[in-house]
Each structure stands twice: as structure tokens, then as C-alpha cells.
Amino acid sequence: MTPGATPAADEKVREIARFLGRYPPFDTLSRDELESVATAARESHVQRGEAALVENGPPGEHLYVVRDGTMELEHKGRIVDVVTKGQLFGHPTLLSGQPPEFTVRAREDTELYLLPRAEATAVLGRPEGAAFIAQSFRDRVLRTSAAAHALPDVRTVPVTSLIRRAPVICPPDMTVRKVAQLMNDELVTAVLVETAQGLGIVTDADLRSKVVAGDMPRDMPVSSIASAPVRSVSAATLAPQASIEMMQAGVNHLAVVAADGTVLGVVSAGSLMNLDALSPFALRWSIATAHDEDAVVQAAAQLPGLFVSLVDAGLDGPAITRVITLLADVMTSRLIDLSVARLGPPPAPFAWLALGSCARSELTLASDQDNGLAYEDTAEPGADAYFAAMADNVNTGLARCGFSYDESGVLARDPHWRLSRSSWVGVFQRCLEVWDWNHLLRASIAFDFRRVAGDLDIVTPLSGILRQAPRRGGFLSGLGHLASQIPSPLGFRGRLTGPVDIKKSGLLPVENLARFYAFARGISAGGTVDRLTTVQQLSRGSNAAADARALGEAYASMSALRLQHHAELIRRGIAPHNAIDTTKLRPLARVTLQEALRTVAAAQKQLP
Secondary structure, three states, rough: OOOOOOOHHHHHHHHHHHHOOOOHHHHHOOHHHHHHHHHHOOEEOOOOOOOEEOOOOOOOOOOEEEOOOOEEEOOOOOEEEEEOOEEEOOOOHHHHHHOOOOOOEEEEOOOEEEHHHHHHHHHHOHHHHHHHHHHHHHHHHHHHHHHOOOOOHHHHHHHHHHHHOOHHHEEOOOHHHHHHHHHHHOOOOEEEEOOOOOEEEEHHHHHHHHHOOOOOOOOOEHHHHOOOOOOOOOOEEEEEHHEEEEEEEEOOOOEEOOOOOOOOEEEEEEHHHHHHHOHHHHHHHHOOOOOOHHHHHHHOOOOEEEEEEEOOOOOOOOHHHHHHHHHHHHHHHHHHHHHHHHHOOOOOOOEEEEEEHHHOOOOOOOOOOOEEEEEEOOOOOOOOHHHHHHHHHHHHHHOOOOOOOOOOOOOOOOOOOOOEEEHHHHHHHHHHHOOOHHHHHHHHHHHOEEEEEEEEHHHHHHHHHOOOHHHOHHHHHHHHHHOOOOOOOOOOOOOOOOOEHHHHHHHHHHHHHHHHHHHHHHHHHHHHHHHHHHHHHHHHHHHHHHHHHHHHEEEEEEEEHHHHHHHHHOOOOOOOOOOHHHHHOOHHHHHHHHHHHHHHHHHHHHOO
16 A cells, blocks of 8 residues: 555555556556556546637646547648547647647546656657657658648638639520520620529520521520420539539539539639649649749749639638648748759758738738748857858749738848847847837837748747747737737727728727737747637636637628638739728628727737
8 A cells, every 4th residue: 555545545546557557558568667657647527618728828747648438630620630548648748848739628528647757758758659659640640631731722621612702693584695694794605594404504605506606586486495304413512523424424514503403603614624723732742842942933923813713612721721721831841942052052051930910921912922941059160151142042032923022121141130049049039029110120020920931949939038928918918918019990970981901000009909918828939819728728718718809700791802802813913912992891890890890909909
């Protein structure tokens, strides 16, 4: 019996030891080692829907073992893995000291064993524990990569994503002349016709072959040239499957029908035939294999067309900006490789840093460059000159690819943003300690950072500094003041009256608010939506959770409006910008924007 322990307590320890001993990596421990671990273990009950760890939240302090039940691993809103009886979670954040990469939430009421850091590291530090970690990391990376990090490929979307509008339906006695006018007015290539055999269809090809080139009079009822019944596919059909069915049927249009028989719309051969040219994977490959800078620029020229296709395909805003950011990362990495090929090997380890919206994976085609460069402290002569030349090559190349220079000079080629490792650490530390306007502005840019390329570990020391933020009241006060300073574009009566810069007046305040909320809670990573989601999860049932949810909804609606605006400008041959003439918005869109801006203004007023 353990000294001072009761028989019941000893039996509980033996019960935990017997359970742990059945599963790796505990199954290689001796009896005494198992009982030592079991003695330190603590039992915990997690209710269904409750999170044990939160993505981008505070680092974990325990190793978790599932005693009974099931936990889900969620990354950016997607379930990427499940952990069941006898399995572990929490070791990556426990061992690294970094914020969790997953939210781990109970799928059902679940019983856990929590092992303290000392016991966990003792077990995982053994050769068998290291092998277990390596295998579990490999398996989880593969599953996460497949489930969460794959780029959306429009060739695999449901055929409903290609529907541009509700179907145009006409009565059977409408004349061919009027139907032709209707198609012209509605900008469609096909009209559905109500016939005795059910819905039929008349296409622009029918008008050309049967009326213009044929001898059918224009005053004949449209039913006389309609094909009935119309070929259709279900709403669940994938676009490639619809393309095959269309070719097999020898038609150029398909009606898309919901489960209840409702016709949702019509897709054309043109929209399906264009799919092969609209793959982010193909563009990514073209950029990554470009043999010189001109080839990178040539590949990047396809990005506007891809962007419009993704908007038209109905992808949500965060998915689209992640695609643009990832492709910008590939451009950056390729330009770095090409620069190294010209300049020779780097004189010291380095890291190319994405800052601002690029770091948050919120790039649009109206975004400029925000980047920096960190390199290892070295006595190597000419090291900074080498990295200055590299940075200039990359900044110039990205500008040629469509990402303009930042007006404030937040560029890796600028010596203020190209620093040694120790200098970056000093900058971050001073931003927490000195709360003047310049340091706050620098923090609002630099504290959103992400390593894109290079092998210098700059993330660990900088993230460690950011975790000090909750204890820096002066810094948080200044950050809150910064978030409240952007005036609302709403007029005296809380209504929109003219042009609005949707980025500066709408999205930027939310990004500042999310940063303030996140740093106040020790959340040091993630984009705006990720931060607001994490704040909401960590503050369930509080006013902060409600505010975070409302801001997240406002941000999503304004982001969608911004992307639609960009797509419309690109269609018209105009470079995308963020100035929206609200007088030309449809009433519902204008009201939705007004409500979003009111939500932002209300959140700004509540800041301390």
C-alpha cells in the first residue's frame, strides 16, 4: 500500500495503471512505472460539446488519455480526426509550449485521465514514447492534410455550385419571338417550358437551328420547338458527373432538380467545359515549377480568372482568401528559390515572414504586400546585404504578380522589416513595453506573423513574447484604443449615404477588435475569424462570447460583399479596389452592410 493512502485509493491507482498498461505508449512500462504515472493522474469528465483544448488558445498543461467516450479534433471548422478509448491527445501543445493546432471537443460525454507535464514527458521521452509520438504525428498530419488543408477544387463541387440564377420558365403558348426576347432580357442561354409532358427546354441553339436557319415562324408557340422532357440531374450530382451525363445525352443544358422535385436552375455545357481550367491545384503547380520570374508572373496572371470562378462557384469568403494566400505563398517561395539560384546559398538561416492580412490568410486581389525577413545573428560579413538583395528580388517579383508594394513600406527589403533574430525579439518586446502610437501600429502589423519560407525558428521566441500580452495592461489598453479609433461610415441616423471603403471602415476595425480580444486572452495565432471563434469558445455564456459571435457574422457578411465587389470589377476589366458605392447596392445588401457596421460601432464603444 502507498504510504498514507487508503485501500480504496490504492485500488483506484491500480485500476488506472491496469487501464493505461493496455495502450501505447504505456504498454512498455513496468508495473512500478505504471503505478507511479497512475498516482499522478487526475480524472476529468467532459460533457458533450465541451472543448478540452481550443485551437490557437492557451497551450495545454496536461497529456490527455480517453478513458471512455470520443473526442473530435477540429481544425478551422472541419473535423479531421477522432480520439477514442485508450488514445492520447494534447502532446503536441504540451511538449512544444505552442498554442493547440486543434480544438479537441467531446462528441459525447467523455471520461479522461489527465497526466501532469512531468509524468507525461517522462513517458514520452523514452525511446518507445518517441516512436509513438513520431507515428501519431505522421498519421495525424496525413489525415489533417486530406481533410482540412486541401485546396478547394471546383471540379469536385456539386453541380449546384455552377447555378448562377433561378430557372426562367415560360408557358407553352408564349411565342418564339417573345421567348427570344425573354432570353435576351434575362441573359440566359436556355428557357424551361411548361408542356403536357412536363418541363421542356428551348435553348439558343434551338432558336438558331429551328427559327433563324430554319423555316419555323416566329409567332409559333414555343412548345412547337421545345424538347421535352428536359434532361435533369439531382442536386447532389458532382460537376464531373453532370458533364459525363450531358455528353452521353448529347445535350448542352441540364436542369438541376432538388430532392422534392423543385427545379433549382439550369447548367450549360460551357460552365462544365471550363472546369478543367479553374483548378487551384493546376495554378499552384504552374507557379511552383516556373523556371524563371517571368514564368511566375505569367502563371500569376491566371489568378484573377480563378478568383472570379471561385466566387461564382459559391465558395465562402475564408476559403477563397485561403486559396489566394496559399498561391501567394507559393509565388513567394518560388521567387525565393530563384533568388537563391542567382545570389548563391544564404550566409545564415533565415525566415521569410508574412505579416498582416497575408499572415492571417486573408489576402484578396486588392491586397498589397506586408512582409518581413528574419535571419540568424551572425558575424558573417555581408549577411544583411545578401538578404537585402533577396528581399528586393522577392518584393519586386510579387509586385509584378499583382501584389503591390505596401504604401507604408512594410516590406522585407526595408531595413526596418529585415532584422536579425535577436533584433526581432527586441522589437516584439519593446512593442509590449512601449505604448506610443508608433509601437502600437507596428504591433498591429508585426504581431500578425507567419513563417512562409526558410528554416530559422523565429516563431517560438516571438510567440513566447506574445503570450505575455495578457499581463501587459498598458499594451492592451493601447491596442483597445487603436481598435476604437476608426470612425464609422454610418451617418447621423445610422445609415449609409455614399461610398464606403469596405476594408478600412468595415473589416479593419473587426480585425483590430479580434486582435485585442485574442491577445487579452493569450491567443497568439490565427486569422480574424479563428480569433473570434476561439474567443467565443473560451468565453461561453458571457457577453464577450455574444460580441465575438456578432462580430464574426458581421465580418463574414462584409467579406462576402467585398469579394463579390472585386469579382464584378474584374469582370468589367477594372483592377479590384475596396471602395463600394452603397447607393448602387441592392436594398437587402445595403441593409445587411448597415447592420454589420452598426455591430462594429457598438463593439468599438464597449472597449475600455
